[in-house]
Every structure is written in structure tokens, then in C-alpha cells.
Amino acid sequence: MTAVATPARSEALAPADQPEKTFAPQTFTAPVVAAVDGSAASTVALDTAVRLAAGINTPLVFVYVRRGPAGFFGAPVYQRRLTKEMARARRALDPALAVADSAGVPAEGEILEGSPRRRISEFARDRGARLIVVGSRRRKLGQSVSTGVLRTAGRPVIVARSMPRPTAAA
Amino acid sequence: MRTIICGVDRSPGARVALRVAAGLATELDARLVAVHVLDRVADIEASAERTAASLLYDEIPDIAAEVRGEVGDVAERLAAVAREEDAMMIVLGARSRGRSRSFLRARCAGELSELTSAPVLVAPLQLAAMPTTPSNTATIRGGPR
Numbered sequence: 032m033t034a035v036a037t038p039a040r041s042e043a044l045a046p047a048d049q050p051e052k053t054f055a056p057q058t059f060t061a062p063v064v065a066a067v068d069g070s071a072a073s074t075v076a077l078d079t080a081v082r083l084a085a086g087i088n089t090p091l092v093f094v095y096v097r098r099g100p101a102g103f104f105g106a107p108v109y110q111r112r113l114t115k116e117m118a119r120a121r122r123a124l125d126p127a128l129a130v131a132d133s134a135g136v137p138a139e140g141e142i143l144e145g146s147p148r149r150r151i152s153e154f155a156r157d158r159g160a161r162l163i164v165v166g167s168r169r170r171k172l173g174q175s176v177s178t179g180v181l182r183t184a185g186r187p188v189i190v191a192r193s194m195p196r197p198t199a200a201a
Numbered sequence: 202m203r204t205i206i207c208g209v210d211r212s213p214g215a216r217v218a219l220r221v222a223a224g225l226a227t228e229l230d231a232r233l234v235a236v237h238v239l240d241r242v243a244d245i246e247a248s249a250e251r252t253a254a255s256l257l258y259d260e261i262p263d264i265a266a267e268v269r270g271e272v273g274d275v276a277e278r279l280a281a282v283a284r285e286e287d288a289m290m291i292v293l294g295a296r297s298r299g300r301s302r303s304f305l306r307a308r309c310a311g312e313l314s315e316l317t318s319a320p321v322l323v324a325p326l327q328l329a330a331m332p333t334t335p336s337n338t339a340t341i342r343g344g345p346r
Contacts, residue, residue, distance in 0.1 A: 075320075079320045082289075083229075086228065086229040087225070087228045087229060088228075162322075164320075167314055178311070181295065181310070181323050181325075184325065185325050185327045186325055187221050187322055187323065187324050187325065188322065188323050188325075189290070189320045189321065189322045189323075190310065190314055190320065190321045190322075190323070191320040192314045192315075192318070192320075192321075193318075
């Protein structure tokens with residue numbers, strides 16, 4: 032039987048004159064995930080998300096979900112459409128990040144591809160999101176992104192909607 | 202002072218909503234108003250208030266909150282209370298109606314969002330499986346930190 036040389040090897044790998052490496056636990060703050068697409072409903076969701084994140088001292092992650100261009104037209108068309116989609120996503124995300132920055136809320140933006148309701152829920156689950164904020168538009172029954180997210184997210188979802196406030200009678 | 206309205210009944214979803222609302226109200230330093238709406242004519246508002254108060258005692262005994270009892274259509278009454286209180290948010294629980302009727306899960310939230318400009322938060326039914334221990338309440342409030 033051969034003797035096990037584990038102690039000698041560990042001494043060789045970690046000499047006494049080097050400081051021992053320690054791994055501090057990473058701090059993790061569950062973010063608020065807000066879906067933006069540049070629409071009026073998305074603007075309301077953005078305001079709600081920023082106010083809420085500032086109030087509960089939580090970082091924000093803005094997500095923009097693009098459907099993805101069809102590939103059957105060939106590479107040049109695909110590339111052109113992809114470039115347009117990415118530019119549209121940046122146009123939705125950049126103002127949102129600016130609003131969060133002006134409110135002093137740490138924020139980041141993510142561009143996702145696929146079905147909005149599915150990707151928003153999956154992303155929130157992957158990031159351990161505390162809340163999801165989505166805007167709501169009038170859609171036909173069963174086609175609403177907000178309802179789809181409500182069903183699948185498994186975490187609190189805030190639905191923000193723009194409504195004209197009633198004006199006082201003169 | 203900011204106000205959060207929470208629609209409550211005796212369903213598991215509403216109990217989850219109450220816990221989520223209490224966590225948010227504490228962190229946002231907001232008033233929490235629990236509203237129970239009865240849609241039956243025979244019931245009286247005092248009974249609705251008692252129901253809301255007993256739910257508060259069951260779920261969040263350590264949190265200061267107010268109760269209101271209302272009679273009428275649930276979405277309409279919650280929207281009216283939110284308007285009166287100038288609420289920053291309305292919190293509701295999701296309902297499980299089975300797979301075939303799953304689109305009805307947030308029916309009240311859908312109706313409510315047509316009637317109010319306040320954001321509507323829907324607490325998921327999945328959180329109902331968690332017992333109301335202090336550690337789990339903290340998880341709902343803050344998640345891992």
C-alpha cells in the first residue's frame with residue numbers, strides 16, 4: 032500500500048509565506064425588473080418602477096424583448112432588420128436608464144429575444160427578481176403580455192396603466 | 202403619507218397579497234389599508250370590516266394597518282377607495298381557477314386596472330405555500346440580500 036501524500040501536496044500548493052485566500056460571500060440584492068418598449072404604457076411602468084426601486088432601495092433591470100427578425104429572407108435582410116431592432120431597443124432602454132440615473136437608482140438594461148411574456152418571466156426567475164413591473168395596453172383577451180407574465184412569473188407583478196385623470200368640472 | 206390599498210378576502214391568494222403589501226408598506230413607510238368588499242346585499246359594512254380585521258390579525262399581527270369594509274362590486278369599490286385615499290398602489294392576490302379558466306386568474310386586477318390610475322400589484326399564488334414564519338416573511342419582503 033502506498034501512503035497518501037495529501038498533506039505534503041497541500042503544503043506545496045499553499046506555502047506558509049503566502050496569505051491564505053478567503054472567499055467572502057457575495058452580496059446579492061434581488062432587483063426590480065421592469066419591461067420597457069417605448070410605448071405610453073411602458074412610460075408609466077418606467078415611472079412606477081423607478082419610484083418603487085428608489086423607495087425600497089433596490090437596483091433596477093430594464094428589459095426590452097424583441098421578437099427577432101425572420102431568417103428566411105437571407106443574410107442581408109436579416110442583418111438590416113436586426114440592426115433596426117437593436118436600434119429600437121436602445122431607443123427604449125437609453126431614456127429609461129437616464130430616468131433611473133437621475134433618480135439615483137442603480138440600473139442596467141438587457142435586450143432579450145423571443146416571446147415577451149415568456150422571456151420576461153424567465154429572466155425575472157433567473158435573476159431572482161423581487162418584483163416585475165409591466166405596462167398594460169388594451170389587447171384582445173388572451174393576447175396581453177401583462178396577463179401572460181402574471182400567469183407565469185411566480186412573483187409579484189405590478190401592472191401599470193396610463194389613464195387620463197378626470198378633469199374637474201368648471 | 203403614501204398609502205397602499207390591499208384587497209382582502211379569505212382566499213390563500215389574498216393572504217399572500219396582505220403579506221406582500223405589509224412588506225412593501227414597511228419599507229416604503231406607507232400606510233396600509235386592508236379593504237374587504239362584500240357583494241351581497243344582506244351583508245353590512247361592519248361585517249366586512251370585521252373580516253378584514255381578522256385577516257390582518259391572522260397574517261400580519263405585528264404590522265400597523267387600517268381596515269375598511271365596503272359593499273358592492275369588488276373592482277369598483279377598490280378603485281373608489283384608492284381614489285379616496287390617493288393610493289400609490291393597489292395589491293391583490295391571484296386566484297387559482299384551474300387550467301381551463303386560468304385567464305380568469307387576474308380578472309379582478311384586469312377590471313381594476315380599467316378603473317384606476319394606481320398601479321395594481323398581483324401577488325402570485327405560489328407564495329401561498331410558504332408558511333407565515335418571520336424568515337419567510339423576510340424572504341417575501343426582500344429576497345436574498
